[in-house]
Amino acid sequence: MASVVDDQILARAQRGDAFARDQLLEAWLPVVLGWCTRLGGPRVDAEEAAHDVLLVMVRRMEQVYDAERFAAWLFGITRRTIAQHRRRAWFRRWVPGAEADRPDPSGGPARLYEVSELGGQVQEVLEALPEVEREVLVLCLLEEWTDREVAAMLEVPVGTVKSRLHRARDRFIRAARARGLTAETAFPRGLP
Amino acid sequence: MSTHLPRDPEQEARALLGALPRPSPGASVRVRRALDRSLDALPPFEVAPPRRWPWVLGGLGTFAAAAAAVAWFVAQPPPLAPAAPLAVALESPADWHSEALSPDVSLNFQGTGAVAGDTRAPRIQWERGALTVEVTPQRGIDLVVATREAEVRVVGTGFTVSRDALGTHVAVLHGRVEVRCGAGEPRFLGGGETESCLPTSAAGLLGRARALQAAGAGPAAVLAAVEDGLDRTTSEGALRDELRVMRIALLGSLGRHGEALADAQGYLDRPSAPRSIEVFRMAAQLALADGGCAAAAPWLAALRAHPAAEPADAALGAECAGPG
Numbered sequence: 214m215a216s217v218v219d220d221q222i223l224a225r226a227q228r229g230d231a232f233a234r235d236q237l238l239e240a241w242l243p244v245v246l247g248w249c250t251r252l253g254g255p256r257v258d259a260e261e262a263a264h265d266v267l268l269v270m271v272r273r274m275e276q277v278y279d280a281e282r283f284a285a286w287l288f289g290i291t292r293r294t295i296a297q298h299r300r301r302a303w304f305r306r307w308v309p310g311a312e313a314d315r316p317d318p319s320g321g322p323a324r325l326y327e328v329s330e331l332g333g334q335v336q337e338v339l340e341a342l343p344e345v346e347r348e349v350l351v352l353c354l355l356e357e358w359t360d361r362e363v364a365a366m367l368e369v370p371v372g373t374v375k376s377r378l379h380r381a382r383d384r385f386i387r388a389a390r391a392r393g394l395t396a397e398t399a400f401p402r403g404l405p
Numbered sequence: 406m407s408t409h410l411p412r413d414p415e416q417e418a419r420a421l422l423g424a425l426p427r428p429s430p431g432a433s434v435r436v437r438r439a440l441d442r443s444l445d446a447l448p449p450f451e452v453a454p455p456r457r458w459p460w461v462l463g464g465l466g467t468f469a470a471a472a473a474a475v476a477w478f479v480a481q482p483p484p485l486a487p488a489a490p491l492a493v494a495l496e497s498p499a500d501w502h503s504e505a506l507s508p509d510v511s512l513n514f515q516g517t518g519a520v521a522g523d524t525r526a527p528r529i530q531w532e533r534g535a536l537t538v539e540v541t542p543q544r545g546i547d548l549v550v551a552t553r554e555a556e557v558r559v560v561g562t563g564f565t566v567s568r569d570a571l572g573t574h575v576a577v578l579h580g581r582v583e584v585r586c587g588a589g590e591p592r593f594l595g596g597g598e599t600e601s602c603l604p605t606s607a608a609g610l611l612g613r614a615r616a617l618q619a620a621g622a623g624p625a626a627v628l629a630a631v632e633d634g635l636d637r638t639t640s641e642g643a644l645r646d647e648l649r650v651m652r653i654a655l656l657g658s659l660g661r662h663g664e665a666l667a668d669a670q671g672y673l674d675r676p677s678a679p680r681s682i683e684v685f686r687m688a689a690q691l692a693l694a695d696g697g698c699a700a701a702a703p704w705l706a707a708l709r710a711h712p713a714a715e716p717a718d719a720a721l722g723a724e725c726a727g728p729g
Contacts, residue, residue: 239593246428260432264439332424355422380420396420
């Protein structure tokens with residue numbers, strides 16, 4: 214998984230080098246798509262959100278002055294984009310005649326998320342958490358960014374990341390168990 | 406692989422989060438394609454008249470913007486024809502043959518395969534030989550070439566796929582393709598880049614091992630394919646027997662006589678093990694080379710007593726027969 218940006222590749226991409234830009238896209242597209250899928254929730258079209266994030270990335274990458282800040286900068290764009298898409302989805306729910314902001318099922322099974330029943334339930338539990346706790350759970354426990362990297366992405370001190378993670382993890386497990394979801398029920402034959 | 410269920414909260418949370426939905430197959434390609442379209446559709450320049458002569462440059466700017474818009478519309482490719490279903494057999498094992506699936510997709514091949522899907526989303530199942538594909542970029546064509554080991558998805562380009570016993574090999578001529586080997590992560594290839602997908606089944610890996618041997622590859626490379634194949638089959642049968650016998654021979658070639666003899670012993674412990682005479686021969690030769698007559702004696706005795714023993718087997722280790 215991409216976590217470090219080569220400063221030479223970034224510099225070349227900022228100067229308009231198409232190949233360098235493609236290298237950045239190849240490395241970060243899956244990361245951004247994962248963020249949008251996991252943090253966007255069921256009402257956000259993750260592909261559409263990821264497209265919007267990456268479009269901003271390509272058009273505004275001259276704003277990144279330090280390659281070490283790239284992941285944090287990109288995550289900031291992703292957060293704002295997801296928030297926009299969530300607002301749009303909320304709005305469409307309540308406006309008569311507006312299209313439901315869900316992945317188009319006419320695209321076929323391949324266009325829908327690979328959502329198992331368990332996965333859908335876990336997502337609902339995650340969605341019920343505050344946004345800041347949702348983010349820290351996904352980034353720290355699922356994507357295994359370091360505390361320092363997550364602190365840079367969320368623009369908070371490392372200590373705050375740790376305390377949020379502790380709180381989020383406990384709240385998540387309690388909420389999951391209240392719905393009968395545990396590691397045993399998730400993996401009755403043991404961990405895959 | 407551990408199946409221990411988590412006892413601490415962090416492991417439990419990780420286990421549950423692992424069940425979260427993942428991006429659907431092909432999502433990366435769709436996002437990239439949409440992004441390329443958006444970037445191509447950006448206006449070529451923006452007009453911002455300076456303050457000193459606003460009315461002159463404002464007029465020029467408006468004219469320039471209008472001209473750019475007209476040029477952009479004119480430059481757009483003609484609209485796509487409606488998608489037509491495809492069902493084409495690709496059969497030309499001896500000579501190169503060309504086939505145009507549509508104005509935007511053309512094939513050049515020497516081998517066998519089949520085309521399904523439609524002209525906007527062709528699906529090519531490629532069995533054997535070499536296939537070159539040319540796709541007009543940015544026409545919304547979603548073309549996939551699949552072999553048993555690999556799936557190659559077009560992101561607007563020309564590329565070659567060839568499949569033989571050694572695996573599937575992809576070479577990009579120009580543009581970009583996405584290649585996925587088996588169930589692995591997709592990799593994007595640009596012009597001039599190549600990727601090889603190795604067989605993933607035990608039978609495929611046995612074929613690869615034989616092809617490597619035929620091509621004169623070193624025993625270490627062949628052994629790697631054999632051991633990969635053995636890892637992918639646990640049930641006893643002709644395939645596993647073939648791989649095990651090859652492994653014994655290759656270990657011997659690599660000077661790993663102890664392992665080869667242990668493998669041979671394990672193989673022959675089964676009653677009626679197929680190709681047992683070959684394994685006895687190999688073991689007897691290895692034992693002679695490794696430990697001399699004393700170590701080879703039981704193997705030589707078993708070999709000579711084997712119902713399928715040949716006259717040459719009696720001569721093996723003849724120097725070990727002492728006086729009297």
